[in-house]
Amino acid sequence: MAQQQTQQAAAVPGDGAGTGTEGTRRAGRQPRPAGRKGRPSTGDIVRKVIQVVGELLVTAGLILLLFVAWELWWTNVEADAKQSQAVQGFAKSLAGPVAPVAPANPAAPPDYGKPVVAEAPAHGGMIGIMYIPRFGPDYSRPIIEGTGSDILDTLGLGHYGTTSMPGAPGNFAVAGHRQTHGAVLDNIHLLVPGDKIYVQTKDGYYTYVFRNNQIVLPSRTDVLLPVPTQPGAVPTQSYLTMTSCNPRFGAQERIIAYSVLESWQPASAGPPQDIAKQVAQTAGKG
């Protein structure tokens, strides 16, 4: 058989141009089947190994790219859906008007007394909804008890369990992701002193005013003190402290936003004018 092929190949050069290609191909192939049928040469093995390693490396690169896309995009898609569901579920469970109620005496602003302070729910329980008009007219995020990744990675703002509840003298501190998992505090650096931050709970609406922010190292737990960064001080005001990572796309530092409680109104008084439209929308009555 091999002899026959050799003869054929030898005959090729004499053939016409048409069959020449085929003949040359056969002649060129001829030594290889012999090599393959025996044990593969070292060169073959090295080539195979390099090919497999190369394919694995390309795969690893693709997986890393996919991971970046997942982390920076898909986690937000997922968390946004879960969070707006939580916000709407909570808003629907609340009683009370969703439009501002006009005070009986328009001349004097109504005095609702001391803000109601609710009991902290169990880990994973929902405290309320936070509205920050500076972050966009549609910005509303759930506030959940706990700061574990099980809370922060899906449900938005997590309340530090060691800090007080909204309205109580002291510090109501929450944490939120900056880029991933809903990017709840992505624009925290855009807050301007005087910006209003609204917290809606089952009891009513707490209006905080943003005062300043601070960039600290992750070890600075004193920002969570009853009077932030002042150990031993007795709080006379209610603070809202938000923590997120800094810089964006990094976590070497933390950015802290401090706000002070300005006013409070019970659920029966309806939402503040600023967020009335949004409250009505989330409650499904707008």
Add this chain to the structure above:
Amino acid sequence: MYGWIFRHLPGPLWVRILTSAALVACALVLMVQFLFPWMSQFTTFTDSTIGSAPQP
């Protein structure tokens, strides 16, 4: 490696193309469900809490 897998899939060409698409989809689902959440603990930009705050 991928060429070897493709050559060893059963059926005619279009079945093999469909099978490999299904395999790729399976790999994607597994990555999103298990691999990526596990990998995300090694990235740093998801830390937004302060220091020794309790992590329940």
